[in-house]
Amino acid sequence: MVNAASRRRLPPRPRGxxxxxxxxxxxxxxVGLGSLRSLIGEPEESRQATVLGWVLIAAACGxxxxxxxxxxxxxxxxxxxxLGYYLLSVYDGPLTVAFVVALYVVSAEGHLQAAxxxxxxxxxxxxxxxxAGNDDVNGVALFxxxxxxxxxxxxxxxRLGRLIMAQEAERRAAYEERMRIARELHDVIGHHISLINVxxxxxLRRVQKDPVKGAVSAEEALGAIKGASREALRELRTTLGVLRSVDEAAPTGPAPGLHRLDDLVASARLAGLDVRTETGGAHDELPAEVDLAAYRVIQESLTNVTRHARAxxxxVRTAVEPGRLTVEVTDDGQGGEGFVPGSGITGMRERARxxxxELTAGPAPDGGFTVRARFPYEAGRARTDGVRSTS
Structure with a gap:
């Protein structure tokens, strides 16, 4: 089997x-090798006929x-x-091969009726x-x-069908990649920009209300803004670095995951939310893609609460079970009133799928709003510990 490294060493195939x-x-x-009999040995036709035959061969192949x-x-x-060659020449050369190739190209280029x-x-x-009496082609040969x-x-x-399928698969892969990048950038930027806005x-309200006392609060808020903007820049650079390094080594920096849940909760608390966490199981044994998706779901859910819920x-609850991770974010706000799924929830659902x-999002039974996601993964890779609560 030829591996990727050896394929790169092969000479490039001609194109265009x-x-x-x-x-x-x-x-x-x-065709020329099959027609050499007209140039070797005793001629069976005139020189003019032989020359004309080779001109037709060169024209057809060219x-x-x-x-x-x-x-x-x-x-x-x-x-x-x-047709002209076989009518004029007494030699039965393989010029039919040229027409067979041309016919194949006609069909492969999509001109089925013409073919x-x-x-x-x-x-x-x-x-x-x-x-008409051509003894070289009988009924069996015609069949x-x-x-x-x-x-x-x-x-x-x-061949045409396979090419169309390959092009469609390439377009679909490009679309899915664009959607993945859009979700990633939305999650990275949206959360931190929302915190900065809040x-x-x-x-601004505190300074306008009381310029003296509000200055102290404004200083704390500016510190939170600085931290959120720094984190947004860091994650944005990481995301862009991954996009640039298509053929390079994977980035060595740690990817976002549930190990950074405390930082995520701390930034939400700076926006005035009372965030409580309940975690169960060992997060460090989750597959990287599941760990990242769970982190992004919690991040986007907290962003939506900050923006819309007035909670x-x-x-925030996470539960690691054998073969499954469950993430749930519930608030006591007003996000369930007139709920219409936006791009953030759509992106979270796409991540889960x-x-x-799967991911569900909607009004909670006791009021507020709940986002619940379940991620399957290979069973036996996670252990379960006791539930740890913080507030």
Missing amino acids: RAADAALAAAVFVL ALYFARRAPVPVAAFVLAAT IGLASLTVALTGAGTL MLTGWLVGVVALGRV QSAAA ATVT ALGG
């Missing part, structure tokens, strides 16, 4: 016009250079040159020659020729 030239040259060499750019006209020209028409015309002309042409058209169609608005208390999990 170089590939077209290589195709035309390869077919000419193949036309393949333009086959991908004008597949139908080239195939029609090659068919005419091939069927050219194949049918070829069979009809060959059959007419057989009826085999028909099968070959049908197979070539079908093979070109399969803290700056609160500091006083938020409870990407890992085979």
Whole structure:
């Protein structure tokens, strides 16, 4: 098996016009080798006929250079040159190969009706020659020729289908990657910008209300703003670094995860929320992608509470069980009134689904709002400890 390193050492395949030239040259060499009998030994036809035959061979093979750019006209020209060759020359060379290649290109480029028409015309002309007394092509040979042409058209169609599927898969992968990047940037920026907005608005109100006492509170708020902006810049640089390092080594810095839950809770408390946490299980044994997704769900949920809920208390619960992590964020605010899912909740749901999990979000039974996510992972990789509560 050829691995990635050895593939990189292989010479590059010809592409574009170089590939077209290589195709035309390869077919000419193949047909020329099969037609050498006209140049060796006692001639069976006039020199003029032999020269004209080789001109037709060169023209038919050379036309393949333009086959991908004008597949139908080239195939029609090659068919005419091939027909002229077999009518004028007494040598039965393999010039049919050039037409078979041209017919394949017509089908592979999506011109199915033209390919069927050219194949049918070829069979009809060959059959007419057989009826006119051409002993070189009998009924069995005509039947085999028909099968070959049908197979070539079908093979070109399969090639086209595979190319379309590959392009669609590439577009879908690009779309999913754009959505993943959008979710990541939304989670990274949205949370910290929300905290900065809340803290700056609160500091402004305090200063306007009491310039002397408000200055002290404003200083604390500015400290929180500085910390939130520094954290936003750090995470943004990390995210952009991952995007830039496509073919480079993975970043060595730690990725966000539940090990940083205390920092996340502390930043939410700076916005005036009473945040309580209840954690169960060993977070350090979670797979990295599950750990990151859970962190982002909690981060986005706290951001939404800060922006919209007008809540006083938020409870964050995490429970690590064999094969499953459950995350729940509940507040006592007014976020459940007239609830309409936004881009943040949609992004959280997409994160959960990407890992085979699920996420629900909506009004809590006792008022407020609840976000609950479940992430499956490989069973037996986590141990469960007692529940630890903080407030």
